[in-house]
Every structure is written in structure tokens, then in C-alpha cells.
Amino acid sequence: MTSVADFPVGPAPVSRRVLGIGAVLIVAFAVVPALASPYVFDAILLPFLALSLAGLGLNLLTGYGGQVSLGSAAFMAVGAFAAYNFQLRLGVSLPLALGLAAATSALIGTFFGLPSLRLRGFYLAVSTLAAQFFVQWALNKFGWFSNDSASGVISAPKIAFWGLDLDSSAGRYFFALIVVTLITVLVWRLVSGPEGINLNAVRDDETAAKVIGVPVLRTKLAAFAISSAIIGVAGVLWSFAYLRTIEPEGFNLDRSFQILFIVIIGGLATIRGAFLGAALIVVFPLLLARVSSALFGGVIDAGVLKLIEQIVLGAIIILFLIAEPNGLVAILDRARARLGRALRRD
Amino acid sequence: MTSLIQGAATAPFGGAGSDVVPTSHSPSPIFSAEAPLPLELKDISLRFGGIHALKSVSFDVRPGEIRAIIGPNGAGKSSLMNVISGLYSASSGEIRIGGRLLHRLRPHRLAGLGVARTFQNLALFPALSVAQNIASGLAFRRKVSLGAQILGLPQARRENARVTARVNEVAALLGLTGLLDRRVSTLPYGVQKQVDLARALAAWPHLLLLDEPMAGLTVTEKAAMARHIQALRDDLGIAVILIEHDIGVVMGLSDRIVVLDYGMKIADGTPDAVRRDPDVIRAYLGTDAEAA
Amino acid sequence: MMDWLNFLFGVEVAVGGLLSGVMYALVAIGFVLIYKTSGVLNFAQGAMVLFAALTFVSLIERGVPFWLAIVFTLAVMTMLGFAIERSVLRPLTNRSPMVLFMATLGLSYVIEGAAQLIWGTQVHRLDLGISNEPIDFGGIYVSQFDLAAAAIAAAMVAALTLFFRFTRTGLSFRAVADDTFAATAVGLRLNLIRSTVWTAAGFVALVAGLLWGARLGVQFSLSVVVLKALPVLVLGGFDSILGAIVAGLMIGASEKLAEVYLGPYVGGGIESWFAYAVALVVLLVRPSGLFGTKLVERY
Numbered sequence A: 001m002t003s004v005a006d007f008p009v010g011p012a013p014v015s016r017r018v019l020g021i022g023a024v025l026i027v028a029f030a031v032v033p034a035l036a037s038p039y040v041f042d043a044i045l046l047p048f049l050a051l052s053l054a055g056l057g058l059n060l061l062t063g064y065g066g067q068v069s070l071g072s073a074a075f076m077a078v079g080a081f082a083a084y085n086f087q088l089r090l091g092v093s094l095p096l097a098l099g100l101a102a103a104t105s106a107l108i109g110t111f112f113g114l115p116s117l118r119l120r121g122f123y124l125a126v127s128t129l130a131a132q133f134f135v136q137w138a139l140n141k142f143g144w145f146s147n148d149s150a151s152g153v154i155s156a157p158k159i160a161f162w163g164l165d166l167d168s169s170a171g172r173y174f175f176a177l178i179v180v181t182l183i184t185v186l187v188w189r190l191v192s193g194p195e196g197i198n199l200n201a202v203r204d205d206e207t208a209a210k211v212i213g214v215p216v217l218r219t220k221l222a223a224f225a226i227s228s229a230i231i232g233v234a235g236v237l238w239s240f241a242y243l244r245t246i247e248p249e250g251f252n253l254d255r256s257f258q259i260l261f262i263v264i265i266g267g268l269a270t271i272r273g274a275f276l277g278a279a280l281i282v283v284f285p286l287l288l289a290r291v292s293s294a295l296f297g298g299v300i301d302a303g304v305l306k307l308i309e310q311i312v313l314g315a316i317i318i319l320f321l322i323a324e325p326n327g328l329v330a331i332l333d334r335a336r337a338r339l340g341r342a343l344r345r346d
Numbered sequence B: 001m002t003s004l005i006q007g008a009a010t011a012p013f014g015g016a017g018s019d020v021v022p023t024s025h026s027p028s029p030i031f032s033a034e035a036p037l038p039l040e041l042k043d044i045s046l047r048f049g050g051i052h053a054l055k056s057v058s059f060d061v062r063p064g065e066i067r068a069i070i071g072p073n074g075a076g077k078s079s080l081m082n083v084i085s086g087l088y089s090a091s092s093g094e095i096r097i098g099g100r101l102l103h104r105l106r107p108h109r110l111a112g113l114g115v116a117r118t119f120q121n122l123a124l125f126p127a128l129s130v131a132q133n134i135a136s137g138l139a140f141r142r143k144v145s146l147g148a149q150i151l152g153l154p155q156a157r158r159e160n161a162r163v164t165a166r167v168n169e170v171a172a173l174l175g176l177t178g179l180l181d182r183r184v185s186t187l188p189y190g191v192q193k194q195v196d197l198a199r200a201l202a203a204w205p206h207l208l209l210l211d212e213p214m215a216g217l218t219v220t221e222k223a224a225m226a227r228h229i230q231a232l233r234d235d236l237g238i239a240v241i242l243i244e245h246d247i248g249v250v251m252g253l254s255d256r257i258v259v260l261d262y263g264m265k266i267a268d269g270t271p272d273a274v275r276r277d278p279d280v281i282r283a284y285l286g287t288d289a290e291a292a
Numbered sequence C: 001m002m003d004w005l006n007f008l009f010g011v012e013v014a015v016g017g018l019l020s021g022v023m024y025a026l027v028a029i030g031f032v033l034i035y036k037t038s039g040v041l042n043f044a045q046g047a048m049v050l051f052a053a054l055t056f057v058s059l060i061e062r063g064v065p066f067w068l069a070i071v072f073t074l075a076v077m078t079m080l081g082f083a084i085e086r087s088v089l090r091p092l093t094n095r096s097p098m099v100l101f102m103a104t105l106g107l108s109y110v111i112e113g114a115a116q117l118i119w120g121t122q123v124h125r126l127d128l129g130i131s132n133e134p135i136d137f138g139g140i141y142v143s144q145f146d147l148a149a150a151a152i153a154a155a156m157v158a159a160l161t162l163f164f165r166f167t168r169t170g171l172s173f174r175a176v177a178d179d180t181f182a183a184t185a186v187g188l189r190l191n192l193i194r195s196t197v198w199t200a201a202g203f204v205a206l207v208a209g210l211l212w213g214a215r216l217g218v219q220f221s222l223s224v225v226v227l228k229a230l231p232v233l234v235l236g237g238f239d240s241i242l243g244a245i246v247a248g249l250m251i252g253a254s255e256k257l258a259e260v261y262l263g264p265y266v267g268g269g270i271e272s273w274f275a276y277a278v279a280l281v282v283l284l285v286r287p288s289g290l291f292g293t294k295l296v297e298r299y
Ligand SMILES: Nc1ncnc2c1ncn2[C@@H]1O[C@H](COP(=O)(O)OP(=O)(O)OP(=O)(O)O)[C@@H](O)[C@H]1O
Pocket: B048, B051, B053, B071, B072, B073, B074, B075, B076, B077, B078, B079, B080, B120, C296, C297, C298
């Protein structure tokens, strides 16, 4: 399959980029925690971080690698349940459980990535649904995974390790933020190194890549493995830090689509894209609810609002694909360039 | 230290004297007289359903020669090149690369055998820079693990430095140095053709397959490309298979010419011999007459 | 005796599976039609099934006579098809197939949401007047409804075949499907043909919606039939109606047999993924499905 969208415009000069990243980190680690209320942590920041990470993982596979996956939520589920069971059964600390969960997701992701060695395009996209349905089925069917809990819904263990108690809203935020930051740095290292070239080559011209000696099969499987590992960790954050419960239902096909939408809206094959897309996806429903209650004062009931949300979301996707295939990242870059020009003129 | 650079010379043919590091400063030929032939084809046939794209084609390529393949549109030139690169599998016949009989030629092994190619329709990676495109031609030589790359360990940095050095060298050879950081999709077609050649050259192949490298180029660009190809042979001793429609270029550049028509080899020899060959004249004039 | 009964039971399961396979094929055919002319895997096909069924049921519930409701729904589906072709697909001409696919994914959200916003979210019962009593064929019980559904599906496939074989529009559809470029070159009116095909797909969606709706009730979950049709589609090959039918039957039968004979060993409920597993195994051998056109790659 050829590329899903054009590559975004080239990166900003290094010095300015370093400044920008520094600013973002300061805001994320210092400014936001100082200002945010528990509601903002719990309802906005935590789902934002978890979904950003999932989007980042999928972007590696789909945006950079060109392999479309419709089964991301399955790997979130794998991660969440793996971490839960490693903690429950082996009594390992949370960081270790996180690592083991990533490894488990990578393993299962590689398995479900095997068809990519043979299938392309839609055939591959449809086959990734197998992961979605199989994993959900297995988690529902075998009580062992949820420690035979009667309802199938288990509460996640507290976020506490090495003598740290991070179970408060702010604590969970910091935990998630640190995990997301670390992984983002690693992903950035990966895509800006030789593996980034390989991914790109496989995405844009698989045959040429193969003939000139790019290890196509290895690259594809590595993309599936790493992407799944990241999405698995995102699943842990989602259920341990955000929801604080673990259940298969939350990781359904709609979640998979949601992650795909994040990547499309944010911008394929960019790191920032995952964050921008996730921000929009998380904030948009809250905003819609606010607007509707401000305008109509609660006349519109929640069910109708959900439908409107669904329609608008679908329309946004179509709109982005038509008008701005490079996503919010491209819009942001243009806006910044325009701002820069305006400032220079003055 | 130089494994990336000299790998091509050591790995594929393995014969005596083949571990010389060819650089633009040492025009010594890689192959001694008894070195194996870079390529030998025997009775290659290829079918697509009803189409008999190649009919029992045989020829060889000697070390350090430019071997042109010409013929009318649809004669099977690209198909032949695709067979040599393992993209199409011949229905019968033998292929030897560097003297080695290959029963099942797989495209992803090609680079390791010291063979590189360009494509009739550009097959660059448009989102990547020129440097990255060229570097992709060295991907198969990389040994350092992904983890080491991500963590930026010393061996990864050394490997990257070697790749960068090699990329710079190739870019300098083809006059692309000033464009290394440009995204390929922003470059004019003629330059993209050069990048394609640079990518193929990155790993220093023994045998280079060029499918219409001059198609769509301006006269000046063509001349530059011809000079480059000539330099590859004269200075670096690389054997080249050149598919080209511009007869003038072909006659001036090549050492020996294979002429294909309807999938059959109708002539094979020096430019002079081919020019005089009655079958060739008929094939070319025939098509010309029909086209007119 | 026991063996005989077991055998009969097995046959009954297989026949039941084949018949539900027809229902899968029904949805898959809608995909094939659009794929052949527009090169799009139209994920919104499931949403179209829901939309058609909801519209129809709501009309019936408001006292509109059966045939009038059919005609009206068909008109609505045609308009929907035109709207999609104009507002979504045309602006995306020449974009990669994956982009088109993602657009139809967004489209499915829009249509699903709109259908429920217009007609409400409650479950509607749909009675087509076909009895669900099983008929006894020498010890094998087969649902009457399933038989009728299969007959209707067969009639629909026949009608489509006739349309594409013998009408002018149908023939130009085939030309477009075979070679879009050449078809445009000789002046076939691509947009008209594509709109026609979306109408045909809307018709298929209506038939599928009625039959599935009568079975499951008309409600949100109806659009989920798309997930049943996808493995059928890849197994048969995206561009083959015959493939959709054969694959539908194969998956229907194997799924039911597996549920009965394999299910107990793994805890049951394997219908959710078994079809995908079957499709995958076959795809690994034939990457373009059973009847799909092989990807011709030229370099
Ligand atoms: N993948 C394929 N499938 C079917 N037929 C093919 C394929 N590739 C090539 N052919 C056919 O094989 C014949 C030779 O084609 P080929 O591309 O090798 O010609 P060529 O000599 O390179 O022509 P040109 O000068 O136009 O590039 C043609 O009839 C072509 O249609």
C-alpha cells in the first residue's frame, strides 16, 4: 500500500525545536500541575496522556510504517490485563509490570503482525480486526485473566511503588506523564534514526525497498512489535491511572477507531500529531456538552448529545482527509509560520 | 571500520583479489582476468499468462563493461531486468551472479549479492531527504541493533558516521552534495533520477542495473548522466546493464549491446556490429515504418 | 442410530450455517459493487444497512404501505448515495485507497448517528410476514425464514446480474470496473455510473437491512453486520460477487460447525472471531482472496 498521506512539512530548525520542547515540558511538569484541579486531571489530562501514547504507538505503525491497523484497542487490553496479572500473580512492582506488559503486547502484536508479511492494503487492514475480536473474546471468556471476578470488572491496583504513593490525581498524572515522556523520547530517537528510514521506505515503496536491501520483513514485524508495546503501555495508563478499573469492554472496536482518528486528525507520521489529535478527541465531547448546555440549557439529553458527537466526529474525520490530510500538525505549523512572518514585519 | 564501504567487494564474489576497496581515487579494476563474470543468463524465458515476455534469452556481462539492452517498447527489457532482480521468476533458464548459480533468486538478497538497480518509473522515497534516500541503500549492511540505535550507543554512532561518510562520498561523486538535506519530492525530475542512481551506488555494487536512467531528462542532464555512468565503469570498474531508448547515447556509451524484440534476443555485439546487423535494422525500421 | 442422529444434527447445523452465510454474502455484495467502481472499501456499508432498515421500519410504523415504504426508502438511499459520491468521494479523487477507506469510516459514524438522530434509538420490531417455523426435511429442520431470506438474496443477485449483463448502464459499469482510465477515455460518464452503483449498493443495503432487521430487530447493532461481512469480503476477494457468495457460504457453514463442535472445548462464543481466522488462513495462501483479482505489480 502506498502512503496514507503526504509527509508533513519539514522539521523546524533545531534550536527553535529545542526551545519549543523545553517549553512544553515546563508547562506539562510545572505549570499544569500547579493550576489543574482534580477534575482536570481525572477527566482531561489522564485520558489525554493515555490516548496520546496509544496514538503515538499507532502512528509508528500506520503513519510511519504505512500498515493500517484496526485492532489497536486489543493491544491496550493486552497491556492492561498483562500488567494486572503480573502484579497480581508475581507481585512485581508497577514499573516492572509495565515493562512486562509492554513485552507481552509486543509478543502478541508480532504474532498478529505476521499476516503483514503477505497481505497488503485492505486485506491487511481487515485481518487486523482478527486481533481485536480474538483478544476481546479471550479476555471475556477466560475468567483467569480477570482473576475470576464475578462482574468481569476489576479495580486496578493502586499506583504505588518503591515507597512512592502516586494514587492521588496529581500523582497519577505525574506517573503517566513520566511514562509518556520517556516513551516519546525513545520513539523520537527511533524515527529519526535508521529505523525511521526503513519504515518510510517500506511505506512508500515496498518493492523498491526490498530490492535495494531494506529489511522489509524485519522492519514490518519490528513496527508491529514496538507499536503494540507502546499501545500496551497506553492501555496500562488508561486503566490503572485514568479509569482505575480494568475491563475488556472499554477496549472495543470503537476505541480502536478512536485511536486511528487521533492519528488522522493529529497528523500521520509525526510525533506531535498523536498529542494534538488526542487533545482534540478528549476535549471535543466536553466542549460540546458545555456548549449545548450553555445554548440549550440541558434540553438536549445525553443520548442525543452522544449522537451529535458521533456525527460531528465523523464529519471532522472526512473534513480533515479532504482538506488537511496532514492534520492538526500542518495547521499548527502554518499558523506558526504566519505568526512568525507577522512578527518579523513589525 | 570500513566494513560498510568495502562489504560489497568482500561479500558476494569472494574470489581472490576481490577485497580491494574501490574508491574514486583508485581506478584499479576489481576483477582480474579470471574473476567470475558479474552476470550470466542462460535460456531465460518468462511468461505472463498468454504473453511470452522473454524467449530463451542468454547473454553475459563482463567485469567493468557497460552492457546495453535495447529494443522497441514492450520488447521485454524491463522484464529481463526484473528477472535479474528476482522480482519476476523466470519460467526456465539459469542465472549466475558472480559465478554463483542461483536457483531461487530473491529480491531481498540482491543487494547482498552486490547487485543494485534503478527503476524505469522512479521508485524513490519522496518523503525522505536525499541523504536518507541514499542511506537507505546501505540499510542491508547495518549490523547494530535497533536498541543500540535508539539509545545512541557508541557502536551505533560509529555505524551512522560510516554511513554518513559513504553518503557524502556518493553524493560528491554525482554532484548532489548541496542537495543532501532536501526532501526528494521537492526536487526536479532530472535530479531525482540522479538520486535514484546514488541510492543504487551507495553500497558499491559490482553490477548496476539501470532501467532507462535518461528517460525524461533534458539534453544537458542526459550528458551529465552519461558522464556519470561512464565514470562508474572507467574509474570504479562497476559493470553496468543499461536499458536506454536513445540510440545515440547507447552507441557512444556501451561496450556491447543486446537487442531484444518480442522477447527474443535478435542481436548481440559491439555497437558497430549491432548497427550493421540486418535483423536489428529490420526490427527498428519495421517498427518505425509501422509507427509512421 | 445415535450416529445417524448426530449426522443429521451436523447437517442441520451446516445447512443453518450456509443459510446465514447467505445473509453475510448479502452485505458483502454491497461492498463489492462499490469496490469495483470506486476502488473503495466502503466501511459505511453497515451504516447504510442500518439507515435503510430504520427508514423503512419507521415508515411502516407511521402507517405507510409496504411497497410505498420500499420505494420511498430506495429513493432516500439513492439520495444518500448521490450525496456521498458528491461530498465525500469526489473531493478525494486520486487519493490513496486507504484515505478513501478512512473517509468511509468517518462516513459510517455520520450515517449511524444521523439515522438514530432522525428515527430514534429504540429497537423496532420488523415483521416481514415470513414465518420462522422450522420445516422438516426428513429429519433436518431448516428455518423457513432463512430459506425465504436465501431465496430473496438469490433473486437479488439474479436481478443485479441481469442488470449488469443487459442494461446499458450495467455494461458501462463493467467497463469502469475493468479499466477506469480507458472507460473515461472513451467518454463513459463516470460520475453517473458511480452514482448508479451507489444506488445499487443502497438497494442491496435495503434488502440486507430488511432481512437482518427482521431477524435481529432494527436497532443500532444492525450496523455491526459489517463486521460479519468483512471476513467474507476478504475471503472471497474484494472485487468478486461470486467470491462474496462462495465465501459467505463457506464462512457461514464453518462458523456454525465450529461453534457446535469446537466451541465447547474453548468456552464457546467463537463466532466473534472464527470467520476472521478462516479468512486469514486462506489469505495466507491466496493474498487476494479466493476470487479476487491478483494484484499485478509492474516495476
Ligand atoms: N507484471 C506483468 N504482468 C503482465 N504482463 C507484463 C508484466 N510486466 C510486463 N508485461 C508484459 O511483458 C511485455 C514486455 O514488457 P516490458 O516492460 O519488459 O517491456 P520493455 O521492453 O521494458 O518496454 P518499454 O521500453 O516500454 O519499457 C509487455 O508485453 C508487457 O505488457
